[in-house]
Amino acid sequence: MNIMQTIHTRKTCREFTDEPVTREQIQTILEAANAAPIGMHDYEAVEFSVITDRSVIDKIDALAGPNAGRMGTGPTYKAPVLILISGEEGGLERGTAYCNAAGIIENMALAATDLGLGSGYILGVVKALQSHPELFAELGVDEGYIPVSAMTLGHAADPAIVTEQREPTVSNFITHFVE
Numbered sequence: 001m002n003i004m005q006t007i008h009t010r011k012t013c014r015e016f017t018d019e020p021v022t023r024e025q026i027q028t029i030l031e032a033a034n035a036a037p038i039g040m041h042d043y044e045a046v047e048f049s050v051i052t053d054r055s056v057i058d059k060i061d062a063l064a065g066p067n068a069g070r071m072g073t074g075p076t077y078k079a080p081v082l083i084l085i086s087g088e089e090g091g092l093e094r095g096t097a098y099c100n101a102a103g104i105i106e107n108m109a110l111a112a113t114d115l116g117l118g119s120g121y122i123l124g125v126v127k128a129l130q131s132h133p134e135l136f137a138e139l140g141v142d143e144g145y146i147p148v149s150a151m152t153l154g155h156a157a158d159p160a161i162v163t164e165q166r167e168p169t170v171s172n173f174i175t176h177f178v179e
């Protein structure tokens, strides 16, 4: 796929199979993450937790509650991988922590699409996680960092999620041309 085909194919996946994601695939996703734009070139402001332990993902899911997900499954949709992005505390107030995470997740989601994997930007777990700092160590979140965003990753139950392209449009967003 060329880049525009990948962009138009990426969709939020909310149903996954149990098939595991390989280490090589995760490596490619992390390479895409590491190529993302980062405020002030400050790579130390961001940390990742790649969570494949089913019991840990389920615990996060239960913490966020079923109302945080659209399929009655909780916000992680039983994905086999949850990539948690944490930002340095100082970057929360300035907004850079969330902006960094957004760019990183889009890079990872496009790479996932290119690999034929489903993914989803999941903010639905963040509020619950932020109010449970006692879990940070178990989640690999270092002191001074706060979870700000998460991405699910896995094999899409519906192959169309990663094969069908959407019609390009410029009408989803209101756009003002100032000429």
Ligand SMILES: Cc1cc2nc3c(=O)[nH]c(=O)nc-3n(C[C@H](O)[C@H](O)[C@H](O)COP(=O)(O)O)c2cc1C
Binding pocket: 010, 011, 012, 013, 014, 068, 069, 070, 075, 120, 121, 122, 123, 124, 125
């Ligand atoms: C900041 C942000 C937070 C999101 N959080 C969630 C979430 O918690 N749960 C969810 O199912 N989808 C979440 N999404 C996915 C959006 O619902 C989805 O991107 C949007 O409906 C457009 O659909 P598409 O991704 O298939 O193009 C989030 C997306 C963004 C950008």
